[in-house]
Amino acid sequence: MFILTSLIAYCLAIAEYKQTVEQTAYGYKGTYKKESGQGPFPPDAETMNFELHIETENRLHFRIFDPLKPNREIPDVILPAEVTEAAQNPNFEITFENNGMQVIRKSTKDVIWDSSTSTRGLVFADEFIQIDTSTSHVPIIYGLHERRTRFALPSKFNYSLYTVDRNTPADGKGLYGQHPFYVELRPGGDSHGVLFLNSHPSEVEVERGFISFRSMGGMLDFYILLGPSQEDVMRQYTDLVGRPCLVPQWAMGFHNCKWGYKSLTEVQGVVDSYRQNNMPIDCIWFDIDYMNEYRLFTLDPVNYPGDKLRAFLKEQKETHGTYSTAIVDPGVFVDENYAAYKELVANKMHLNTPRGDMYIGKVWPGSTIFPDFSNNNIQDYWYKFHKTFLEEMPLDGIWNDMNEIANFCDGYCNESKDREYAWTPANLTVHQTPTELTCHHGPWLEARGFYGNQENKHTAEALRKLRPGKRPFILSRASFVGAGRTNTIWLGDNHGTYSDMEDSIAGVLTSGLSGLPYVGADIGGFTWDNVKEKPIDPNLVTRWIQVGTFLYPFYRNHIDSSSGYHEWYRFGETYTAINRKFMEERQHIQSLFYTLMHESHQTGAPIVRSMSYVFRFDGATYEIDNQAMLGSTLLVTPVLKNNTNTVKGYFPQERWYDYWTNEEDSRVTMKGAEVSLETPLDSINVHIKGGSIFARQRKNALALSKMWDTPFYLTAALDSSLHAEGQLFVDNHDDSNDENVLQMKYTCTNTTMTVRALKRGFRTNQIVEGFMIVGLKQAAIRRVQITPNVAPYSFNYNAEKGKLQIQTTGNGWPVGTELNIQWA
Ligand SMILES: *[C@@H]1O[C@H](CO)[C@@H](O)[C@H](O)[C@H]1NC(C)=O
Numbered sequence: 125m126f127i128l129t130s131l132i133a134y135c136l137a138i139a140e141y142k143q144t145v146e147q148t149a150y151g152y153k154g155t156y157k158k159e160s161g162q163g164p165f166p167p168d169a170e171t172m173n174f175e176l177h178i179e180t181e182n183r184l185h186f187r188i189f190d191p192l193k194p195n196r197e198i199p200d201v202i203l204p205a206e207v208t209e210a211a212q213n214p215n216f217e218i219t220f221e222n223n224g225m226q227v228i229r230k231s232t233k234d235v236i237w238d239s240s241t242s243t244r245g246l247v248f249a250d251e252f253i254q255i256d257t258s259t260s261h262v263p264i265i266y267g268l269h270e271r272r273t274r275f276a277l278p279s280k281f282n283y284s285l286y287t288v289d290r291n292t293p294a295d296g297k298g299l300y301g302q303h304p305f306y307v308e309l310r311p312g313g314d315s316h317g318v319l320f321l322n323s324h325p326s327e328v329e330v331e332r333g334f335i336s337f338r339s340m341g342g343m344l345d346f347y348i349l350l351g352p353s354q355e356d357v358m359r360q361y362t363d364l365v366g367r368p369c370l371v372p373q374w375a376m377g378f379h380n381c382k383w384g385y386k387s388l389t390e391v392q393g394v395v396d397s398y399r400q401n402n403m404p405i406d407c408i409w410f411d412i413d414y415m416n417e418y419r420l421f422t423l424d425p426v427n428y429p430g431d432k433l434r435a436f437l438k439e440q441k442e443t444h445g446t447y448s449t450a451i452v453d454p455g456v457f458v459d460e461n462y463a464a465y466k467e468l469v470a471n472k473m474h475l476n477t478p479r480g481d482m483y484i485g486k487v488w489p490g491s492t493i494f495p496d497f498s499n500n501n502i503q504d505y506w507y508k509f510h511k512t513f514l515e516e517m518p519l520d521g522i523w524n525d526m527n528e529i530a531n532f533c534d535g536y537c538n539e540s541k542d543r544e545y546a547w548t549p550a551n552l553t554v555h556q557t558p559t560e561l562t563c564h565h566g567p568w569l570e571a572r573g574f575y576g577n578q579e580n581k582h583t584a585e586a587l588r589k590l591r592p593g594k595r596p597f598i599l600s601r602a603s604f605v606g607a608g609r610t611n612t613i614w615l616g617d618n619h620g621t622y623s624d625m626e627d628s629i630a631g632v633l634t635s636g637l638s639g640l641p642y643v644g645a646d647i648g649g650f651t652w653d654n655v656k657e658k659p660i661d662p663n664l665v666t667r668w669i670q671v672g673t674f675l676y677p678f679y680r681n682h683i684d685s686s687s688g689y690h691e692w693y694r695f696g697e698t699y700t701a702i703n704r705k706f707m708e709e710r711q712h713i714q715s716l717f718y719t720l721m722h723e724s725h726q727t728g729a730p731i732v733r734s735m736s737y738v739f740r741f742d743g744a745t746y747e748i749d750n751q752a753m754l755g756s757t758l759l760v761t762p763v764l765k766n767n768t769n770t771v772k773g774y775f776p777q778e779r780w781y782d783y784w785t786n787e788e789d790s791r792v793t794m795k796g797a798e799v800s801l802e803t804p805l806d807s808i809n810v811h812i813k814g815g816s817i818f819a820r821q822r823k824n825a826l827a828l829s830k831m832w833d834t835p836f837y838l839t840a841a842l843d844s845s846l847h848a849e850g851q852l853f854v855d856n857h858d859d860s861n862d863e864n865v866l867q868m869k870y871t872c873t874n875t876t877m878t879v880r881a882l883k884r885g886f887r888t889n890q891i892v893e894g895f896m897i898v899g900l901k902q903a904a905i906r907r908v909q910i911t912p913n914v915a916p917y918s919f920n921y922n923a924e925k926g927k928l929q930i931q932t933t934g935n936g937w938p939v940g941t942e943l944n945i946q947w948a
């Protein structure tokens with residue numbers, strides 16, 4: 125009865141606010157004054173202030189806030205931009221009517237924000253704020269990371285946004301990351317982005333006809349980005365929250381991890397087995413097993429003894445070119461004799477209860493306190509312990525796990541009760557810290573969302589001090605808006621099922637639109653239920669490897685302690701041979717991943733892109749998430765179902781070339797239709813999009829670092845107007861100076877290929893050994909001329925296949941040399 129009446133009250137409870145607005149130098153300001161009625165959770169604010177800044181031609185920022193409340197800025201998220209004056213010719217118009225606001229795209233008159241026809245009402249109560257915008261159609265929305273759901277978010281759903289360790293059920297509800305940002309794609313192909321900048325537990329309701337934004341506190345703080353392509357939106361978004369960090373090049377290779385390697389000897393055995401099976405390994409990951417009773421910054425003296433560990437890591441790096449990373453959890457074990465605990469307590473830099481005691485939760489080691497990363501003074505502590513830790517265990521990267529914060533107690537570990545709220549977007553107790561804690565920033569309820577970001581910020585700062593000039597590599601589970609500037613993520617604790625594999629593609633795509641382009645899911649599945657009765661399915665592992673090879677920038681095998689083993693050599697020579705072939709192929713295109721990573725770092729573009737990102741005027745692509753593209757270059761159509769070798773893919777109207785044969789694929793080229801493809805277990809469908817140029821390598825080695833300097837050969841695949849272009853990025857693999865790079869641009873027509881340097885801050889002896897141009901139409905080519913004439917070469921032309929191959933017969937062309945190649 126109570127539930128029913130409060131629900132009715134909720135739906136009917138609307139306060140009427142009167143809006144007054146005046147123009148200012150930077151945009152508008154005004155107030156909302158309450159006239160009548162009452163919101164669902166009174167008391168409501170009587171007067172709210174409103175401010176709108178027209179920051180750029182394509183970006184507006186507005187805020188509605190209660191001037192009587194402390195309105196704290198979310199730290200380290202928005203890059204500073206002093207706006208003192210409105211942009212001169214914005215691509216949008218703003219109108220105020222009906223006590224609301226409309227934002228209209230000038231070029232199309234499309235209304236992209238409309239709070240003037242509110243259905244749920246503007247609410248500004250103590251612990252509940254809400255605004256909505258109407259949409260005249262069923263919106264196509266991507267984003268609102270992190271959750272496991274379709275890429276195009278289903279409507280009629282409340283998307284909770286809060287950081288939580290909830291495993292990865294396919295229920296569409298919030299997971300580890302909190303990214304209140306979405307990209308909306310309208311029927312004509314134009315996109316815009318909306319950021320609801322709020323770190324409290326929040327919710328976005330997507331419905332036919334409207335989108336509502338709700339939160340437990342803070343401000344109604346919005347940025348609207350005009351696009352109009354998704355590429356534009358991502359550039360505008362990362363102008364605001366920072367470009368994704370560039371990871372070191374070894375991170376583009378193969379990573380192996382398992383929770384449950386009982387000793388260093390076992391890890392050593394696994395690493396050796398990869399090599400004995402002629403499989404490369406680029407990074408060795410240490411899950412919580414290496415620690416002494418799971419205490420932060422310690423080593424298990426028996427199973428992972430320091431001297432042996434250091435010798436092992438040194439040999440791996442120096443002899444094999446293999447790197448290493450280990451897990452760090454934020455919880456610090458409560459023990460008076462443990463330095464990390466003593467110092468944190470002495471410095472009083474931990475999360476507190478409202479009564480001012482330190483909060484004690486429970487994680488792997490037992491009772492733990494949690495560092496307060498919102499206090500910038502914690503940097504000294506965090507640096508100091510990383511310094512000694514990395515002397516003990518010389519790692520190349522840090523893996524910050526459990527930082528949502530995950531807690532084994534639901535709230536308090538004793539009989540104390542957490543606060544209750546009139547409204548929450550989800551149960552904030554299960555596996556979480558109490559909401560009522562306090563920290564340096566203020567209320568934990570406001571800071572919990574960006575705890576991971578702040579931890580990663582301090583970790584990155586520590587790593588920069590410890591390894592000057594090198595790029596830090598940090599993998600985090602929790603993330604908030606702007607995280608990509610500092611860290612990377614993976615998609616969390618998935619399961620060994622075909623549907624988990626399929627859903628990971630949407631996860632990678634959404635992550636890319638959240639400014640986190642370097643991402644992947646645990647290949648093969650992290651948990652397998654009951655492996656004794658239902659053994660791990662090697663077909664699934666192989667299919668997953670294929671997906672990861674082309675669609676996961678973060679390419680890691682990982683499995684939990686009770687789920688057995690699925691290292692890629694474990695299932696007999698037939699599987700090993702197939703799995704090896706894909707690991708080798710990954711090496712062949714490592715420079716494409718790395719070039720795209722650099723593009724992300726420069727422009728915010730995702731590494732892995734949806735078909736709607738690349739083909740925005742083709743409405744048939746808008747909801748596709750079982751195919752995706754590596755850059756705008758390769759279209760990947762994987763097998764994602766059990767017991768089948770047939771897969772259906774959609775092929776937009778374009779020339780498509782089979783990646784494996786480099787020949788135009790007549791089954792799919794120029795289709796704009798769905799096509800069924802036979803795909804035996806040892807294969808995956810990959811097509812080169814007409815119009816692309818990219819580099820591959822032919823050599824393999826047992827680590828990326830042993831082959832990344834080997835010769836490139838370039839493939840140009842012409843589109844229907846006989847044109848193609850692409851880039852290649854080369855640097856010294858982990859330099860933090862963005863100027864020490866070589867960035868080459870290739871342009872091709874049916875008669876000419878030109879090679880130009882866009883940035884030439886890095887010198888290398890690496891060479892290009894050949895060029896392949898496919899999609900030509902001429903009957904014969906008799907002559908190829910390359911200027912300047914720096915290397916001898918030969919060529920051959922297959923008129924039937926339209927394929928011209930030019931290869932060096934000497935030492936090749938230095939990769940930084942500008943060339944004109946002409947043929948007739
Ligand atoms: C979302 O939440 C609102 C407000 O609590 C509620 O009225 C609505 O029914 C919910 N929608 C769905 C699809 O659960």
Ligand SMILES: *[C@@H]1O[C@H](CO)[C@@H](O)[C@H](O)[C@H]1NC(C)=O
Pocket residue numbers: 477479481482483484485536537538539540
């Ligand atoms: C419960 O634990 C907290 C510390 O996490 C402490 O401050 C509080 O006093 C404890 N409550 C009870 C009832 O023991």
Ligand SMILES: *[C@@H]1O[C@H](CO)[C@@H](O)[C@H](O)[C@H]1NC(C)=O
Pocket residue numbers: 534551552553554
């Ligand atoms: C949230 O979960 C906790 C722990 O399972 C449970 O005790 C509590 O009743 C739940 N709260 C709500 C509001 O459902």
Ligand SMILES: *[C@@H]1O[C@H](CO)[C@@H](O)[C@H](O)[C@H]1NC(C)=O
Pocket residue numbers: 620621622661664766767
């Ligand atoms: C795939 O199907 C086979 C045979 O039907 C079954 O044994 C296997 O467990 C399935 N694999 C997965 C991961 O569901």
Ligand SMILES: *[C@@H]1O[C@H](CO)[C@@H](O)[C@H](O)[C@H]1NC(C)=O
Pocket residue numbers: 845846874875901902
């Ligand atoms: C190259 O393409 C153009 C059309 O784009 C065509 O006019 C020209 O004849 C072509 N040249 C050769 C050598 O095929």
